[in-house]
Amino acid sequence: MTGFFDVQAIRALFPVAEKMTYLDSGFQAPMSGPVKAALETFIRESYETAGPKSIWLDRLENTRRKVAALLNADETEIAFTKNTSEAMNVAANALPLRAGDNVLLIEGDHPNNAYAFLNLTKKGVDVRFVPMAETVDAESFRPYVDARTRAISMSYVTFHAGHCFDIESVGAFCKERNLYFVLDIMQAVGVVPIDAKKIGATFIGSGTHKGLLVPQGLGLLYWDRTRVELEPAYLATISLEHPPADLIARANNMALARTAGRFEIGNFNLPAAHALGAALDLIGGIGVQNIQSHCFELGDRLIAGLDKLGVRLVGPRDRARRAPHIYVAALPAGEWLDYLASKQVRVSPERDGVRISLGMFNTSADIDRFLNVVGERAVAVRKSSRAA
Ligand SMILES: Cc1ncc(COP(=O)(O)O)c(C=O)c1O
Incomplete structure (x- = not known):
């Protein structure tokens, strides 16, 4: 993280971030103060x-x-x-x-x-x-x-x-x-x-x-x-x-x-x-370079978390080839979107999964929450299929 990026101060300008886990800036940015x-x-x-x-x-x-x-x-x-x-x-x-x-x-x-x-x-x-x-x-x-x-x-x-x-x-x-x-x-x-x-x-x-x-x-x-x-x-x-x-x-x-x-x-x-x-x-005031670096860091965390869960990343992994802020997880949208919405996680359906898209106000806690919500369901599904 660059020393100039005060994510908590930025986040305070986007009240939506406190109401839900907003990972959908690639669809529409939430309104700031x-x-x-x-x-x-x-x-x-x-x-x-x-x-x-x-x-x-x-x-x-x-x-x-x-x-x-x-x-x-x-x-x-x-x-x-x-x-x-x-x-x-x-x-x-x-x-x-x-x-x-x-x-x-x-x-x-x-x-x-x-x-x-x-x-x-x-x-x-x-x-x-x-x-x-x-x-x-x-x-x-x-x-x-x-x-x-x-x-x-x-x-x-x-x-x-x-x-x-x-x-x-x-x-x-x-x-x-x-x-x-x-x-x-x-x-x-x-x-x-x-x-x-x-x-x-x-x-x-x-x-x-x-x-x-x-x-x-x-x-x-x-x-x-x-x-x-x-x-x-x-x-x-x-x-x-x-x-x-x-x-x-x-x-x-x-x-x-x-x-x-x-x-x-x-x-x-x-x-x-x-x-x-x-x-x-x-x-x-923040600087596009700093926004880019911030999103790349969150993206690295997301990719590592998806790997741990065994969920495939649809697009490029390498920083030289990927956008800093747009990631598609191979979770079929038809099966996952309503569940994520029920947990107040906002993402978009995409061709090959759900799209997690980041903005300047997102934090590592948003990424962790997304991963936890996905992980909890994956564990529940595994348990119920073992029981069946
Ligand atoms: C690459 C790209 N171009 C264009 C658009 C949208 O076009 P418009 O601004 O005309 O609605 C989007 C998404 O909404 C997009 O992702």
């Missing part, structure tokens, strides 16, 4: 004065700067979206893809990433799936690239087994082969450090309700601002370089903003953006 306070401020302002909107927009721009800092991007490279899916769809439809071009995805990756591209098959774009493996890197894609390959799109961290793929090698490969690179960081952001420049991504999309700690309904899009050829499929006043002051639309005024604002449409989810500002202050 600072996020609640930001939302309450917005509600009070809205209730009492209905604004002023200029202050609300200043706060939104402040949040944009914080997002940019988190991703090592420029603030002009960040757009707000509704969620990951919208970011992925904006990206997919901005790429200059023609009939006969192909895009490479990973088999079994998150469907919200895949559908954005599968939807382009009706324009004649070919979507090819590369096998999912414990590690995905440049070499995973190389055999599938041909003269008509234009893009690779993938998740950094998988939701269903906690793989953490080698995206820097994929980014370098995309550069070498002149491919666009679209990355979904929904399960990584806030826990795994992200450096958009090092990755070399064209677009990065995410929602904010997991590692970024806000309620659902706000997403992010990073756009590499050197890629000025990439244009939005949709257009609104705020997408323009010079929004008309008289609010009259003219066909001769459609130059796109030179910022990622070109991908934004209409008014914003202001309360969520304000909440995100508070969440990013919290995350920034």
Whole structure:
């Protein structure tokens, strides 16, 4: 544990952690005190004065700067979206893809990433799936690239087994082969450090309700601002370089903003953006590296405990290949979920078991409680089968 990580002080900001063993941040982060306070401020302002909107927009721009800092991007490279899916769809439809071009995805990756591209098959774009493996890197894609390959799109961290793929090698490969690179960081952001420049991504999309700690309904899009050829499929006043002051639309005024604002449409989810500002202050005060180390340590404890119980870990074990905070135990969800819920243990059902996903507020006591609850049932089942 790093000396700077005061988990008890952090935990005190997340009251849900005292009400249950919350191991489900990969589904939805529980609300913290600072996020609640930001939302309450917005509600009070809205209730009492209905604004002023200029202050609300200043706060939104402040949040944009914080997002940019988190991703090592420029603030002009960040757009707000509704969620990951919208970011992925904006990206997919901005790429200059023609009939006969192909895009490479990973088999079994998150469907919200895949559908954005599968939807382009009706324009004649070919979507090819590369096998999912414990590690995905440049070499995973190389055999599938041909003269008509234009893009690779993938998740950094998988939701269903906690793989953490080698995206820097994929980014370098995309550069070498002149491919666009679209990355979904929904399960990584806030826990795994992200450096958009090092990755070399064209677009990065995410929602904010997991590692970024806000309620659902706000997403992010990073756009590499050197890629000025990439244009939005949709257009609104705020997408323009010079929004008309008289609010009259003219066909001769459609130059796109030179910022990622070109991908934004209409008014914003202001309360969520304000909440995100508070969440990013919290995350920034602790440090993503420290959150990552904390989760890795809890994960090591979980893996050791599962080994003792004889329960298989579904995803990668090795720190170099696994996400710090997402683990799937091979406990059939149909048999285990209700039992765990009855013991106030909150996890998610997954393809191959139950998913234990960690947040900054989890402690070793949460891990031990999960293991004890699983162990107690396993012992009871063994006893009753001996008696039968
Ligand atoms: C990798 C990944 N992408 C996307 C999503 C969700 O997409 P959206 O933010 O559009 O709901 C999830 C989980 O909810 C996810 O795990």
